[in-house]
Amino acid sequence: MSSRLSGNEAVAYAMKQINPDVFGAFPITPSTDIPEYFAGFAANGEVNTEFVTVESEHSSMSVCIAAQAAGARAISATSSCGLALMYELLYVAASCRLPITLACVNRALSGPININADHSDSMGARDSGWIQIYAENNQEAYDNFIQAMPIGETTSVRLPVMSCMDGFITSHAVENIELLETETVRKFIGEYNPEHYLLKKENPLAVGPYDVSPYYMEHKVQEAEAMKAAKARILEVAAAFEKISGRRYGLFEEYRMEDAELAIVLIGSTAGTAKAAVDRLREHGVKAGLVKIRVFRPFPGEELARALSRTRAVAVMDKSEGFSANGGPVFAETRSALYDLKERPYLINIVYGLGGRDVKVEDIEKVFARLADIATTGATGPLYVHMGHRSKEETV
Amino acid sequence: MVNHDLVEIRWHGRGGQGAKSACLLLADAAGMQGKFVQGFPEYGPERMGAPITAYNRISEKRCNIHSNIYYPDYVAVVDETLLDSIDVTAGLKTGGAIIINTPGSPQEIRPRLRGWEGTVCTIDARRISEGTLGKNLPNTPMLAAVVKVSGVLETERLLMDIEASFKHKFATKPQVIQGNMEALKKSLEEVQVG
Missing domain, CATH: 3.40.50.920 (Rossmann fold)
Structure with missing residues (x-):
């Protein structure tokens, strides 16, 4: 379906098509449109998502971590200082191997305070254990967001994914876009059925406890191996995405x-x-x-x-x-x-x-x-x- | 002459007047006519009344350039008072035109354009919007004037597309649709080219 959407509208629309379980929401320029549009979808009953409005980005990421640990599919959106305020939790999400999906609308970090685009926010988080995928335009922002969950959720990877686009230049520019049918998107994403999760009654699990020296390093090595494995998975997902969209992506x-x-x-x-x-x-x-x-x-x-x-x-x-x-x-x-x-x-x-x-x-x-x-x-x-x-x- | 493979338009307005909305509406309308479009505002610490800039690229092939527009084919000025503080014709191409929201005629306005020698167009978008919508909402009449002057879109098709789009958007407020459609039509008739 051909349309004209801004980058933010396109990502919000992808989120609506995905219909995730939980959205941890706190607004910040230039990503504010995303939770704003999504709040409309939630209010109108167009999604079943639990839209959780919180008091900070530290909390919105905490909501995502708790939800994903409980076995749900959680998403959020942020920019700049919002991402900086999530910083502690970004590492927690990645090391707990929770495949949360975050739309990062790139904006300069303070200071001096500035609302426009650069990559200082996500580049600062580059070593947090999140997969980072960047878009050139609204079409890629939409396509990348749809590919994020099949990448992050696969057993060999199990890592959170940050799907990035340039603030204003992409997020606020209306351009032509080809949208997929919602049914196609849902089939592509599939159901999220994690093997282990907090509330699994057959095998209840503690998530994020203290890790002692004899184990900490093993966990970090596993996390590093997962990041290496992500490369092949990203290409697999791109190949599958090309079949449903005709659009080709690589590393x-x-x-x-x-x-x-x-x-x-x-x-x-x-x-x-x-x-x-x-x-x-x-x-x-x-x-x-x-x-x-x-x-x-x-x-x-x-x-x-x-x-x-x-x-x-x-x-x-x-x-x-x-x-x-x-x-x-x-x-x-x-x-x-x-x-x-x-x-x-x-x-x-x-x-x-x-x-x-x-x-x-x-x-x-x-x-x-x-x-x-x-x-x-x-x-x-x-x-x-x-x-x-x-x-x-x-x-x- | 303007090359219609890629038409670039720069909008000058004040925060709250709808220059950005007009720019995005033009992008959508052009998209409906099968064009490739970009509509994007230039953001800063904007607030009501402060000068803002927005841009359109309308092309036959997808345009990948994501910079601001420095050499526009057309400039639209939604607020006449900006002529005193902003060099609105900066970079405007010789064969292009400037479209200004003012009760004045092109001849009256020309001396305020810092030596611009090309086409000057005027439209009293304030009077039109107050007459048709009961409020000073100059963006729809400005949009129509820009389309008419630039010839970038078919005007009949524009009216049909916008009406269809507004019927969807303002389903619960039909009076808004009628007022806007009248504003567009009046503007198409009244824009003065000098």
């Missing part, structure tokens, strides 16, 4: 990478703008390409190294400042992934788009111009720079 998307010599690696809505830049440059004979990372956790290191192995110069673009003084998180992962290649491309890091700073096609073209220089001269210049901020010097 990342390669755009005009077949013979690309210069490439950009990034996450989220800027990928669309970068595709337009690649198209323009290709018209002028520049062998430009783009890798859009969809799955950041688990990180597709080996696959990414293969995709970049034949390029000459690569710019990894981070929409968050990690304050590592050594580049942003996407750069750190990508650079590490390329270490084992015999012949590596030149690699630079560009931090961009913080707090909603806009990125134009021309900005991306400038990045490619710098890559062309690097490929010719072999001089990378500064390894880690910021793009688009006010500066007396050229920033890229």
Whole structure:
């Protein structure tokens, strides 16, 4: 079914089609539309969901944890400081192996306080044990949310999934979208029948007790193994999703990478703008390409190294400042992934788009111009720079 | 001439006047006519009365660009008082046009447009909405004026689609539907091009 929806409307609609057992709800810009629309579905009897309104995000995630531990399917939505307030519980959810699904509408963290898009919120939670999947537009936000439960709930994985999209740029932009039939979505998601849960009378279970040193590490290793196993499961679910939708997903998307010599690696809505830049440059004979990372956790290191192995110069673009003084998180992962290649491309890091700073096609073209220089001269210049901020010097 | 493969429109309004709603309604109406659309507001710490900007891209193929619009084909100004504080014609393409909500004529308004030499269109959206809806809700008449001037959509089809959409949305308030439809029709007739 063809429609026109904003990213938030699309995700709320996916949630309605899924009809989960529990929604732990607390509003925060720019994700507020999601619980708002869903509250309407619940009030109108269009879903059977227990819509639990609470006093903070710490509590909304606690509701999800309790519900999922009891054997229910729980969801939530949040952004920015809301995700930060959930921080303690994110680790609890993942380590209790509770496959909760969270819509994260990416927004800059305070301070200074700012409501616009960047990835500092979810990047801060990258080591919490959650699977992270990022969308470029409303269609991907919808599709990714529908794929989240079959990924997280499978026995080999049993991890929570964060389905991310860029605040405002995606969440508040109305664009064309293809929606699946509700029956198709429900069949795809299936019933949630966990093997073990708190209220199972044949085998009642304690969830989240103190873990002593002789056991703690074993549990962490199992959690790490589950994250590794998630990669194969994500691809399986993507293949099944293609059958019902005709839309293909992977760990990342390669755009005009077949013979690309210069490439950009990034996450989220800027990928669309970068595709337009690649198209323009290709018209002028520049062998430009783009890798859009969809799955950041688990990180597709080996696959990414293969995709970049034949390029000459690569710019990894981070929409968050990690304050590592050594580049942003996407750069750190990508650079590490390329270490084992015999012949590596030149690699630079560009931090961009913080707090909603806009990125134009021309900005991306400038990045490619710098890559062309690097490929010719072999001089990378500064390894880690910021793009688009006010500066007396050229920033890229 | 404007290239109809991709038409870009920038809206200037004040928080609470419905510039964002008009922008989203245009996206929906264009979608109903089989176009690929984007309708998106530029958000900040907005509040009632503060200047806001919203954007439309209407295209024959899906447009992947997700930046703001810096070189629009058309600019719509929902509040005339913005002309004094905002450079509304910034980046406006030479062959494009600006559409302003004002009781004035294009000739009267032109001197306030900082040297803009292209097409100027005016529509008294306030009077139309007060006459048809009983309130100053300029967004529907502005939407009609933008569609008429840009030629980006078929106007007959627009009226049919919006009526159908409003019948669904305002099923319990039929008087709103009639008022809005009248506002759209009046605006299509009255918009002045100069």
